[in-house]
Structure formats: structure tokens, C-alpha cells
Amino acid sequence: MVAGDFYNQVYEIVRLIPFGRVTSYGAIAKALGSGKSSRLVGLAMNHSHNVLPQVPAHRVVNRNGFLTGKHHFTDEKSMQQLLEAEGIQVLDDQIQDFNRLFWDPLKEL
DNA sequence: ACAGTGACTACAT
């Protein structure tokens, strides 16, 4: 298992997401300089469950605010529960007020 | 070294 540098870059960004905020894969990819590598961000998250320190992957969703990756969590509902624990409302696998909670690493950093 | 894969996004019809 070789952790690519790209993966570590992704983990670093995701760990910077503030409590109660969320972001999208594309935003992270763009922050890394490869706006078209959004899928790579997803692959990185796929490995994130073995990465330390733990990565708040539940704060990362697709650009529509849907919890597309919830199936990859230990339990499918854990992602929604984690978000709700941060005060984020999740309805039908979609984050409510996503536009308001969106955290853009490019602008915030 | 080649081809397949994927937690996405943007463009086209």
C-alpha cells in the first residue's frame, strides 16, 4: 500500500474543514490545483478510513450536497448521524442549506 | 506497460 502524495493533500484539506461546515470534492480538487481531479478526491476518501489522524470524510459531499459516499462508511447511517451531530440537517441523503454551509478551501484559506 | 476503476463535474441533447 503506497499512499500517494495526492491522497495526503486531500486528507490535509479535509481535516481543515471547520466544525459544522461541508465542502465538495470538486472544491478540494481545485484547491489542490487539479479542478478536474474531483474523482481522485473520492478515491482518496475511500482510503481515508485507514488514515490517521482520522479524516472527517462526512463533511465532504458532492456538489449537490448529496451524501454519495455514505455507503463507504462503516455503517451507512453513520455519515448522516455525524453531520447531524454537528448541527447539519440531512434530509433524504441531502444536506439542507448546503449553499450556506458550504466551505470553500480556496476562499477560506 | 496497459487497461480498468471511481465517494465527480460539466457539457450536450
Next chain:
DNA sequence: AATGTAGCCACTG
């Protein structure tokens, strides 16, 4: 406006 298709790049076998 909604659905379908294609591009995209790094990783794995």
C-alpha cells in the same frame, strides 16, 4: 428543466 454522455487524473492489478 431534466436526463444522458463524455472527460478527467491518479491508483491498482
